[in-house]
Amino acid sequence: MTTPLTQLADDEALFAQTVAQFAGDVIRPRVHAMDEAGKLDPEIIAPCFELGLMGIEVPEAYGGAGSSFFMACLAVEELSRVDPSVGVFVDVQNTLFNNCLLRWGTDAQKERYAPRMVADTVGAYALSEASSGSDAFGLKTRARKDGGRWLLDGTKLWITNGAEAGVFVLFATVDPDQGYKGITAFLVEKDFPGFAVGKKEDKLGIRASSTTELLLTDCEVPDDNVLGEVGKGYKVAIETLNEGRIGIGAQMVGCARGAFEAALAYSQEREAFGRAIFDFQGVQFQLAQMASDIEASRLLVYNAARLKDAGQPFVREAAMAKLVSSQVAERVTSAAIELYGGYGYTKDYPVEKYWRDAKIGKIYEGTSNMQLATIAKSLVN
Ligand SMILES: Cc1cc2nc3c(=O)[nH]c(=O)nc-3n(C[C@H](O)[C@H](O)[C@H](O)COP(=O)(O)OP(=O)(O)OC[C@H]3O[C@@H](n4cnc5c(N)ncnc54)[C@H](O)[C@@H]3O)c2cc1C
DSSP: OOOOTTOHHHHHHHHHHHHHHHIIIGGGGGGHHHHHSSSOOHHHHHHHHTTTTTTTSSSSGGGOOOOHHHHHHHHHHHHHHHOOOHHHHHIIIIIIHHHHHHHOOOOOHHHHHHHHHHHHHHEEEEEOBBTTTTTTOOOOOOEEETTTTEEEEEEEEEETTTTOOOOEEEHHHHHGGGGGGGGGEEEEETTEEEEEEEEEOOOOOTTEEEEEEEEEEEEEEEEEEEEETTTHHHHHHHHHHHHHHHHHHHHHHHHHHHHHHHHHOOOOOOOTEEEEEEGSSHHHHHHHHHHHHHHHHHHHHHHHHHHHHHHHHHHHHHHHHHHHHHHHHHHHHHHHHHHHHHGGGGSSHHHHHHHHHHHHTTTTTSSSHHHHHHHHHHHHH
């Protein structure tokens, strides 16, 4: 018998509940201060490792949970329901860094890094540069072979987890004349000579999530740290992002749920014209629309994640999931502000932050136009 898409297996339900409780008890009291400070509270980072959230798909042999991609999406959704900054912190670790390492790493690389990712090391994924975002393979960071090592030169921009990460999957070109066929992925540690973290961005939303430059000046990377094959980094990048954007879909679903739940509760408390504003049909209809939009985007995200776990084609579904869930998150968080009236526009209430946090969904891991391009291509191929 086929199971309904949103029906969780016992282990999935238990896991989602555990993450939700952690988010409610430990993260929620810190959300406002982290947003103001533009920084993750270190007090929440250690528990993310202790709860197994930083190595969800890492096999048990390396100390991980050996779970599914879908579980990683559940974690990102539940965390983002409380704070999308924490959602993306965990998302990048699981759906980008660990995913890359487990899929493309040699046994020796997995043995070296996977136990660290589970225990105490934050990972990041460094593809974008100042002049290459959507056109990612126009990147300029150079890698030159020098005996048994590579020397990397260039500047990466917009790197999530840049401030916290100990290790990066970082893309450079070994030969710009070869276009995308020169792109190569490297595992770069923050302590490698010639590596430095540069400016941290002061952002509209997901402010507690660090977004930094990475500066590479003859950065020395051992030959053993090439991830995948030389010249095949484009495959590592594309295939990882195809999966990663399902995680961003989950982040957007969580963000929309957080705003919706707050607005629903508020509408039952706030009175106007002598009754709760929820009693007005106009308000009920707004909330009903929000709930329906969230359900639709959640179905897209769950379907894409479950397709990926089942080894079925999922690229189009992943693009649709990210496209729609980021549209829904923007709409739902905006409507939530309106339902709070003037209070919604202030920082004394949680909804304006969800709206600021939602905006990034249309930009990173491929802008909405890039998702539309992927979907359009799939219509005729
Ligand atoms: C907060 C944040 C976190 C990020 N985290 C990471 C990270 O961890 N790692 C990483 O590598 N990158 C990261 N990024 C970078 C992000 O992926 C890029 O910003 C994004 O891909 C867009 O690239 P761009 O900024 O260069 O915009 P551009 O590519 O310059 O796009 C500008 C506009 O032009 C449109 N456009 C461009 N080309 C086309 C086209 N062919 N057809 C139609 N429209 C087009 C775009 O849709 C967009 O609207 C992050 C960015 C932000 C803001």
